[in-house]
Amino acid sequence: MDADTFREFGKAAVDFIADYYENIRDTDVLPSVSPGYLINLLPKEMPEKPEQWQEILKDVSKLIVPGLTHWQSPNFHAYYPIASSYPSVVGEMLSAAFGVMGLSWICSPSCTELELVVMDWLAKFLKLPAHFLHSTKGPGGGIIQGSASESVLIAVMVAREQAVRRFKAAQPELSEGEIRARLVGYSSDQSNCCIEKAGILGALPLRLLPTGESRVMGGTQLAKAVKEDLAKGLIPTVCLATLGATDTCSYDDIASLATVCEEHKIWLHVDAAYAGCALALEEFAHLREGLDRVDSLNYNLHKSLAINFECSPMWLRDSLKLVQSFKVDRPYLQHKYKGEADIPVFRHWQIPLGRRFRALKVWLTFRTYGADGLREYVRHRIRLAERFEKYVLADTRLEMVAKRSMGLVCFRVRGGDNLSIDLLKRITERKKIYMVPAISEGKPFIRFVVCGMEPKECDIDFAWHEIESQLSQLLSEREVTRGEESSQR
Ligand SMILES: Cc1ncc(COP(=O)(O)O)c(C=O)c1O
Numbered sequence: 443m444d445a446d447t448f449r450e451f452g453k454a455a456v457d458f459i460a461d462y463y464e465n466i467r468d469t470d471v472l473p474s475v476s477p478g479y480l481i482n483l484l485p486k487e488m489p490e491k492p493e494q495w496q497e498i499l500k501d502v503s504k505l506i507v508p509g510l511t512h513w514q515s516p517n518f519h520a521y522y523p524i525a526s527s528y529p530s531v532v533g534e535m536l537s538a539a540f541g542v543m544g545l546s547w548i549c550s551p552s553c554t555e556l557e558l559v560v561m562d563w564l565a566k567f568l569k570l571p572a573h574f575l576h577s578t579k580g581p582g583g584g585i586i587q588g589s590a591s592e593s594v595l596i597a598v599m600v601a602r603e604q605a606v607r608r609f610k611a612a613q614p615e616l617s618e619g620e621i622r623a624r625l626v627g628y629s630s631d632q633s634n635c636c637i638e639k640a641g642i643l644g645a646l647p648l649r650l651l652p653t654g655e656s657r658v659m660g661g662t663q664l665a666k667a668v669k670e671d672l673a674k675g676l677i678p679t680v681c682l683a684t685l686g687a688t689d690t691c692s693y694d695d696i697a698s699l700a701t702v703c704e705e706h707k708i709w710l711h712v713d714a715a716y717a718g719c720a721l722a723l724e725e726f727a728h729l730r731e732g733l734d735r736v737d738s739l740n741y742n743l744h745k746s747l748a749i750n751f752e753c754s755p756m757w758l759r760d761s762l763k764l765v766q767s768f769k770v771d772r773p774y775l776q777h778k779y780k781g782e783a784d785i786p787v788f789r790h791w792q793i794p795l796g797r798r799f800r801a802l803k804v805w806l807t808f809r810t811y812g813a814d815g816l817r818e819y820v821r822h823r824i825r826l827a828e829r830f831e832k833y834v835l836a837d838t839r840l841e842m843v844a845k846r847s848m849g850l851v852c853f854r855v856r857g858g859d860n861l862s863i864d865l866l867k868r869i870t871e872r873k874k875i876y877m878v879p880a881i882s883e884g885k886p887f888i889r890f891v892v893c894g895m896e897p898k899e900c901d902i903d904f905a906w907h908e909i910e911s912q913l914s915q916l917l918s919e920r921e922v923t924r925g926e927e928s929s930q931r
Pocket residue numbers: 521522588589590591592634636684686687688713714715716742754
C-alpha cells in the first residue's frame with residue numbers, strides 16, 4: 443500500500459469510526475451471533491492475492507461489527523466501563539503510526555519523557571502525595587502499565603523480592619527456599635479476581651480476608667490475620683487493598699491498613715482501577731486518607747477517564763526497589779545518555795521488555811479536555827448514576843444492595859433471589875441493555891454501571907424503562923402462573 447492509498451483508506455476508516463459512534467444507539471448492545479459464526483464465515487487460508495481496501499472495509503462492517511459487544515454504547519451497563527474518546531483514538535492512531543518502542547530513552551526520547559510529564563500531570567490532578575511525582579526528584583514516580591492486573595502482579599513480585607532480601611540479611615541461617623515458602627499476603631474477599639491471580643502467578647499465597655456486611659477491609663482484620671500468621675512462623679509480605687472494589691465499589695480503610703503494614707514492614711498496594719478518578723474531586727477528599735503511606739497504587743485511565751484500552755498508570759513510592767528486584771541488562775540496551783537527568787529506565791518497572799507509546803493518547807486527551815473537562819467527565823457519570831438510583835429507590839419492588847458508589851448502582855428485586863436472576867436473563871436476551879450479576883452474602887444482585895463513550899440522561903431513562911417494563915411483565919407472568927397453580931389445586 444502506498445501513501446496515497448493509505449490516505450484514502452485512513453480517511454474512510456476515520457469516517458467509518460465516526461459513523462459507528464454516532465449511530466451506536468441504533469444497534470442492540472449485545473450481538474445476535476452464535477459461537478463459531480465468524481470462524482465459519484471466513485476462509486481457512488489467508489488470501490493468496492492482494493485485496494482492495496474498499497472490500498476489506500466493507501467486510502469489517504458486514505462480518506466484524508455484527509460480532510461486537512458494543513462497550514462504547516451508552517446502553518452498556520456491565521462490568522466497569524472501558525473508556526474512549528475521539529482524541530484518545532487519534533492518539534492511538536498516531537502511536538501506531540510512529541511505531542516506536544520505548545526500551546530506553548534513546549529508543550524514543552519523546553516516548554519516555556512524555557510519559558514522565560503526563561504521569562506527573564495525572565498525579566497532581568488526582569492530588570497524590572508529592573513523593574509519587576517524578577519532578578520531586580526522589581525515588582518515586584509513575585509509569586503507564588497495560589492493565590491493573592499487571593500492576594498488581596508487579597506489586598506482589600516486588601513485595602516478595604523485598605521480603606526475601608530483608609529476611610536473607612536478618613536471618614542468614616535460613617535458605618532462600620525456606621524464606622519463600624513462608625511468605626504470605628493479604629487482600630479482601632471483595633478484591634478483583636486479578637488479585638487472586640497475581641498471588642498464583644507471583645507464587646505468593648494470598649489470604650482473602652472476610653469483610654462481612656461492611657465490605658471494608660481495615661487494620662483490625664489485617665492485624666488479626668498477621669498475628670495468626672506470625673504465630674505459624676509465616677512472613678506477612680504484601681497487602682493488596684482496593685479503592686472501589688468490583689462488586690459494589692466499596693473502599694478499604696487505607697489509613698488503618700497502613701498502620702499495620704508499617705509495623706510489620708508489609709508492602710501496601712492500592713488497586714484503584716475504577717474509582718481512582720474520584721481522587722481528583724474535592725467531594726471525595728476522604729478517599730485520599732492514608733495514600734501518603736502506601737508503597738504503590740494503580741488506576742486505570744482506560745476505565746474512567748476518557749482514555750481507550752489499555753492504559754493503566756501505576757505509581758511507586760520507591761522505584762529503586764523495583765529496579766533492584768527486576769533489573770536485567772544487555773549491551774544492546776545501553777546508550778551514552780544512560781542515567782542522565784534522572785530519567786528512569788521504565789523497562790525495569792514492568793513485565794515486558796518493549797513499551798508502547800501510550801503517553802501520546804493520554805497527552806492528546808488531557809489537552810483536549812483540560813483538567814476542568816476531565817473533572818466534569820467524572821461528575822457527569824456520577825450524576826447519571828444518581829438519576830438511575832432515584833428510579834430504583836422510588837420503585838417499591840426493588841431494593842438497593844449497597845449505597846450507590848461512583849457510577850455503580852447495585853440493586854435486586856424484593857421477594858426472592860430467583861427474581862433478580864430471571865429479570866436479568868430476560869433483559870439480556872432482549873439485548874437492549876447489558877448488565878451483569880454479582881453476589882453479596884450469598885444473594886445475587888444486579889449491577890448497573892454508567893458506561894459508554896457519551897452517556898446522556900435519555901440513556902438512563904431508556905435503561906430504566908427497559909428494566910421497569912421487563913420487571914412488570916415478569917411479575918405479572920408469575921402472578922398468572924401462581925393463579926393457575928392455585929386454581930388447579
Ligand atoms: C477493582 C478492579 N481491579 C482490577 C481490575 C482488572 O483490571 P484490568 O483489566 O486492567 O486488569 C478490575 C476490572 O474491572 C477492577 O474492577
